[in-house]
Amino acid sequence: MDAIMQPITDILGPLGPIVIVGVLGVMMVVIVVVMMMRQPEDPLTKLERVRKTGHANTGKERLRQGGHNEQLDKFSKFLEPEDLAELSKRQLMLRQAGYNSRDAVRVFHAAQFILGVFGLVLGVVYTNFVVGTDDMTTQKIIMYTVGPGGIGYYLPQYWVTRRVESRKEEITQGFPDSLDMMLVCVEAGQSLDQSITRVAGELRASYPALAQEFQIVSYEMKAGKDKVTVLNDMGERCGVQDVASFVTVLVQSASFGTSIADALRVYAGEMRDKRVMRAEEAANKLPTKMTLATMMLTVPPLLIILVGPSVHGITQLGNLSN
16 A cells, blocks of 8 residues: 555655545546436336326427426426425425526536536635645645535525616616506507506517516416416515515405506605605715725825825934034
8 A cells, every 4th residue: 555655645745645535536436427327217217207197298398398408307306305305495495596497406516516516626726726835834725625525515596696686776776666567558459468468569679687586477378377476476576576566466456356556656756755755865875885985095195195204204313403
């Protein structure tokens, strides 16, 4: 063993055996993943699926599934949380980010796994072959090796979180305009379904996230889904308080039989006032936010201009006295 370990240590450094074990482990994981992806479908599983659906899974059926990836089904136990509450929470977060695919949760966890492994391999290569471990402490070696893997693992979570925040901001900004357009459509004689479809088409250029949500509502209503359920799903999917209140107004209007146009007129006016209040609030916060920047960019130059000549004069007097 010493004869085998000595050349490895001379070439790769003190952590050479660990590097080789890590590379072999990553290669084994990749080989197992490739073998599982190429594994044919179990005949019993195929027979059960055909028995339930009544037909084989043809190309048209794949199109009807909305881009469902059959390869990810083989890793569903690894790429989906077993807890139903955790799975529902993850699905809701991805829908709020705009990812409505059936495989969104699996793709999310697959991206975490792939980026984590890639970052770990990158850290091992950088630490052992680029920088070298001769002059590095154990803490730095662990940080440079495991750090990129952790960053790669949490990068999809960061991306989804930022996307959720940006979509909520976009929906909040465009919602008052959508209510005004919907009110015009309803007062012109169109039904609520037709007005939602028209608003979705008009908002696609300026507010694509809000247009996508209205488009989903339109498709679900055309498919025959209950209107109250569709509206409640929209309020939950958007995650914006204004949309949730709007859904409540429409549901109550439909329950009590009142005019939708009157309800939209009142709520649209409230949304316009709320948008003005948000703008005034942002304007009032601006001086406070500029205070620190003003102090950092203004006070040091003033001190240099005012105090600099005095310091220079004192320094010159000290030199003359010496």
